[in-house]
Amino acid sequence: MQITDTAALVTGGASGLGGATAKALAAKGAKVFALDLATSIEKAEQIEGITYVEADVTDVDQVEAAVATAAGSGRPLRTVVNCAGIGPSARILSKKGRHDLALYAKVIQINLIGTFNVLTIASEAIAKTEPLADDARGVIINTASIAAFDGQIGQVAYSSSKGGVVGMTLPAARDLASHGIRVLTIAPGIVDTPMLATVSDEFRASLAAGVPFPKRLARPDEYAQLALSLIDHDYLNGEVVRMDGSLRMAPR
Numbered sequence: 001m002q003i004t005d006t007a008a009l010v011t012g013g014a015s016g017l018g019g020a021t022a023k024a025l026a027a028k029g030a031k032v033f034a035l036d037l038a039t040s041i042e043k044a045e046q047i048e049g050i051t052y053v054e055a056d057v058t059d060v061d062q063v064e065a066a067v068a069t070a071a072g073s074g075r076p077l078r079t080v081v082n083c084a085g086i087g088p089s090a091r092i093l094s095k096k097g098r099h100d101l102a103l104y105a106k107v108i109q110i111n112l113i114g115t116f117n118v119l120t121i122a123s124e125a126i127a128k129t130e131p132l133a134d135d136a137r138g139v140i141i142n143t144a145s146i147a148a149f150d151g152q153i154g155q156v157a158y159s160s161s162k163g164g165v166v167g168m169t170l171p172a173a174r175d176l177a178s179h180g181i182r183v184l185t186i187a188p189g190i191v192d193t194p195m196l197a198t199v200s201d202e203f204r205a206s207l208a209a210g211v212p213f214p215k216r217l218a219r220p221d222e223y224a225q226l227a228l229s230l231i232d233h234d235y236l237n238g239e240v241v242r243m244d245g246s247l248r249m250a251p252r
Contacts, residue, residue, distance in 0.1 A: 004029030057114030173238030189244025
């Protein structure tokens, strides 16, 4: 599908996976609307072709306004990439007590319900665009994690949320097929994003050593490269693609 002269929406677009994807889409000629929280946008790199929009993915009104901005930009909204998410760690039972229900609900709310919220609102806008070849109108790429399949100790909330993203992929693709909208999911392994910025070099090295090949952490630009490949391949639909160097996570 063509990216040049279209509009694209990227959540979590101020940094990490979303930031790299927004940059890659802009480099391909898309008018990119990068959704994120104000605190993240303040630190974002100003790049030609990217407009930062303050929005909480769990807020229906804010997402509707952001999608309306992208759809009304003078270019057809064809691409949506959902990268917004959080990954706190907590065990079901620990020395501190049982898992906090509010924390569990927050992770589900942002990672799963936020993804669904953007998917539903954006698909409505994409469905109104003029169809291309094969009646195609656009593509929505969601972000899961290998934790959806190999959840580690302390990842029960995170794995639940990402497992939900995996589970919605095929039915969402089937629901939106009649509108010419493809739905795909990327499940990254360990990516060198701001989430890892606070850990020590020794810990980062130990994480990299566990990856079969290439024996290193993935880069955000590699996620962006994969996203662009999925956008370009019109026959890929309803699929979850792992990007993990063949890593299968151990219990801890």
